[in-house]
Amino acid sequence: MALVERSLLGPGPSNTYPEATAGLAAPLLGHLDPDFLAMLDETGNRLRAVWGTENLRTLPLSGTGSIGMEAAFVNFVRPGDVVVVAVNGLFGERMCDVADRYGAEVVRVDHPWGQPVDVQRVLDAHPSPALVAAVHAETSTGARSDLKHLGTALRERDERTLLLADCVTSIGGEEIALDDWGVDIAYAGTQKCLGVAPGLAPFTVSERAWQRRVERPTTWYLDLGLIGNYVTGGSSGGRAYHHTAPTAMVASLHAGLGRILDEGMPAVAARHREAGAALQDGLREMGLELFASEGHRLSQLTSVVVPEGVNSGDVRKRLLTDYDIEIGGGAGQYANSVWRIGLMGHNARLDRVEMLLGALKRVLGR
Amino acid sequence: MALVERSLLGPGPSNTYPEATAGLAAPLLGHLDPDFLAMLDETGNRLRAVWGTENLRTLPLSGTGSIGMEAAFVNFVRPGDVVVVAVNGLFGERMCDVADRYGAEVVRVDHPWGQPVDVQRVLDAHPSPALVAAVHAETSTGARSDLKHLGTALRERDERTLLLADCVTSIGGEEIALDDWGVDIAYAGTQKCLGVAPGLAPFTVSERAWQRRVERPTTWYLDLGLIGNYVTGGSSGGRAYHHTAPTAMVASLHAGLGRILDEGMPAVAARHREAGAALQDGLREMGLELFASEGHRLSQLTSVVVPEGVNSGDVRKRLLTDYDIEIGGGAGQYANSVWRIGLMGHNARLDRVEMLLGALKRVLGR
Known part of the structure; x- marks a missing residue:
């Protein structure tokens, strides 16, 4: 046919970069092969570059973009935590659903769809939430929000509140500076501006957020403590097998990111x-x-x-x-x-x- | 390089079937493209054929094999449910961990590694558990267990107990007859005998298990009710977008399964x-x-x-x-x-x- x-x-x-397609079809490597692990490390470096972060814990999760949202809430929210969600489209809506499933006390700040997030209204919604969540580029509406403004304002007010950002549609399509902006946790997808097929969720966590993660989350598959032992090595320095990484997809992401960074x-x-x-x-x-x-x-x-x-x-x-x-x-x-x-x-x-x-x-x- | x-x-x-590699690198389709949805439907049919089941709900989940295990427990176990797990290797061990995270009362039946599951000991472990879980082909030891014997014995004793099977290393490598054997829920991986890269978890659920699923599980990403509305259509018959399916991986699985069924x-x-x-x-x-x-x-x-x-x-x-x-x-x-x-x-x-x-x-x- x-x-x-x-x-x-x-x-x-979206259609993939030719390099990303070639990466998908390249000879498959095992998830514990030293050549694959070197490629995974370099993929982390490349993600740091496009995201503007020094976060040690920067890695592709083994699922599509939405799994990044799930990983963020299951690993960083405890039942009863106040989570302020800026809702200006479908993905903000979804964040409320996911946060609620993990027992968060969700404070929604609704905006008309198509509008950016109103930073002042988000600040006014609660004096000291555990987490504030917002979407950088709302895929459902085509509107961009000012994460730098939001992050700076949050840091000035309160050292305790973590900022979580959905970067699914922004990563690889515009310049992002997570560390400068004060974003603690971010996730993305491969299938939009990174020019790679869907199937991985780039994820990054700051050190201060990491210190506050849930020790044993309900999920096994997305337990970042366990995944971290494979991706960045455990406390003993060794890498412990967690699950079989989707090696072809990682090779493709590695190649797509290489293309982006070559162009600059x-x-x-x-x-x-x-x-x-x-x-x-x-x-x-x-x-x-x-x-x-x-x-x-x-x-x-x-x-x-x-x-x-x-x-x-x-x-x-x-x-x-x-x-x-x-x-x-x-x-x-x-x-x-x-x-x-x-x-x-x-x-x-x-x-x-x-x-x-x-x-x-x-x-x-x- | x-x-x-x-x-x-x-x-x-393992190395992939050439057809599966070609499927990965074929022009990418969108997850709502009618051609992709037809391919997804056919992938379900092909999974039914290799698994020996008529289950309507037979689909590839968007993650590696382990996400199938997680999906099984999060969607079918309620806090306090008695879950008997036959442990004869690493993946039985892992099932205990996952079931425990979702609040199950786990009854472990330990076996020496390298041995098959002892059906009588599993039956004797509890008179009427909500779920019995076992690994068909233990990847950690290379031993096969007799699921037909286990499933038949469970059905004879009690209509209530569901049987969950890990088929990660058996699918596509040996003949399986889930329906005949009385298996209610099964998951697998693509990266072993299916000859496809890692990244998808084939999953199947019987109608009687479906009727007993958790209505709103803690997970959003693996909420089978929501995923089902995309894969098999909702109650209104229409397909509702859930998450972006990993279309390249599905195309590859479709092709790998095609190769297997052509050979027979x-x-x-x-x-x-x-x-x-x-x-x-x-x-x-x-x-x-x-x-x-x-x-x-x-x-x-x-x-x-x-x-x-x-x-x-x-x-x-x-x-x-x-x-x-x-x-x-x-x-x-x-x-x-x-x-x-x-x-x-x-x-x-x-x-x-x-x-x-x-x-x-x-x-x-x-």
């Missing part, structure tokens, strides 16, 4: 900005309205209001069947009234912009 | 038996002693006693550096006194047997 080749211009996964993170970020601006200009020229709040729009993921009288699903279906182009519908209540168009990683290119604009113009008859 | 190519003849991962599961099982017998004969001819109890030895994974005076790690290191062959050390207290040699999936071949026997002979000077 013929293989289908799509242009993945939705909210992720500032150049990669500029490429995303340029592609995003060209797309957003083109959409406006077609008379379409952008959904996320101006001044807070992501370059890597653009949300567009579906014009009145247009059936969202029909357009997406025609793009897929006639042009092999995938774009996303909206999330939650915006499922049929918003489209999401991603230009992430390898797709942050002007050729993709023209392809998409041309196809969309034909389909909409504009 | 030159790529390293190893013969992965340890306890997994009986022929694949015979190939594993033939290769395993040739290896075990060759090892005995070299004067080596097999570790697992006779009559219960796996074909796909052979455990060997390290001869007195031989340094286990030195031998493994020479095999790796001089021959690019990986074999495994032992597990737990047998770390340095047992080797584990896998002939799984694509490696269940006579050429691999000769290569390994020849290299080992040279290294041991026999």
Whole structure:
């Protein structure tokens, strides 16, 4: 049967960097092979570079992006802990669900979707929460929040509160400085701006957060103490087997990150900005309205209001069947009234912009 | 830098079927693409075929094999439930740890490592447990247990007790008939006899177990109710997005399973038996002693006693550096006194047997 080749211009996964594809198909290594362990160490170094952190505990978890969210709450929240969650889209909503399952006293700070997080409202929500959680780049709406502002304000107020950030859609697409911003715990996914297939969740923890982790969390698979003994070595210095690491995916992530760092993170970020601006200009020229709040729009993921009288699903279906182009519908209540168009990683290119604009113009008859 | 190519003849991962490698590197599909969803459905069908089950809920979970164990306990055990665990190796041990984290009252039935599970002792351990858990093929020791005997005996005694089976090292390497045997919940891994890279945990649940699942488990990522709405469709019939499925890994599993079913599961099982017998004969001819109890030895994974005076790690290191062959050390207290040699999936071949026997002979000077 013929293989289908799509242009993945939705909210992720996106088409992978050629280096990442080659990494996936390279001869498989065992999870205890010294060559694999060296590659895993280097993957940690590369993640530190794109994330702007010196955190020793920086590693890819063996699951898709959402497993990073789960790992954060199960390892750092105890029943009864006050957790303030800034909710400005689907992934903030999900954080509330996950935190609640682990017994947190969740304080929601709701925002209209498409808006960035209001730092002052988050601060005002509780005087001394154990944890504040926010999404850097909301995949569901295409809005960016100012983590630097939030982190700085939290550190100034209180040395106790930890800051947790969802970086699923920001990592590898824009410059991030977790340490400067005061982020303690962050997770991400591989399938968006890192240009790697879905299947790993990059994760990082600061030393001060590490000291406050739950000693024996309910989860075995995501027990960071056990995983840490494999990834960074145990107290005796040796590496203890935990679970079989997804070695092909790690090799692919290693290669994708290598490609990004060869190009240089500032150049990669500029490429995303340029592609995003060209797309957003083109959409406006077609008379379409952008959904996320101006001044807070992501370059890597653009949300567009579906014009009145247009059936969202029909357009997406025609793009897929006639042009092999995938774009996303909206999330939650915006499922049929918003489209999401991603230009992430390898797709942050002007050729993709023209392809998409041309196809969309034909389909909409504009 | 030159790529390293190893013969992965340890306890997994093993070298992948060429079809599985091609599946990994094929153009990536989105997790909501109709072509991907059709492939996911077919992957479920193929898993049913190799597992011998009609279970509707048969799917690959987004993590490595161990996540299957975690999903089983978090979704089917409530605090205070009596769980009888047959422990005859590392993975039985781990089940006790995981079950305990979720509040089960764990009744351990310990066996000497290398022995199969003693069905009568398991039955005698508790008159009516909520769940009995056992490992089909213990990766840590190379011993097979008789799940058919265990399942039949449990069903005859009590309609209430669920049977959970770890099939990580058996799936794709021998014939399995979960439904006939009375297994309610089973999980596996992709990186052993399925001949696919590590990264997915095939999982299956019977209807009677499904009716007794935990409605809102502590985990969000592994909440089978939510995942089921994506994989098999929700009550309304539609598929609801849960998390981004690892689409490249699913494509690879789909292809690996296709290869197995093309060859035919009986022929694949015979190939594993033939290769395993040739290896075990060759090892005995070299004067080596097999570790697992006779009559219960796996074909796909052979455990060997390290001869007195031989340094286990030195031998493994020479095999790796001089021959690019990986074999495994032992597990737990047998770390340095047992080797584990896998002939799984694509490696269940006579050429691999000769290569390994020849290299080992040279290294041991026999």
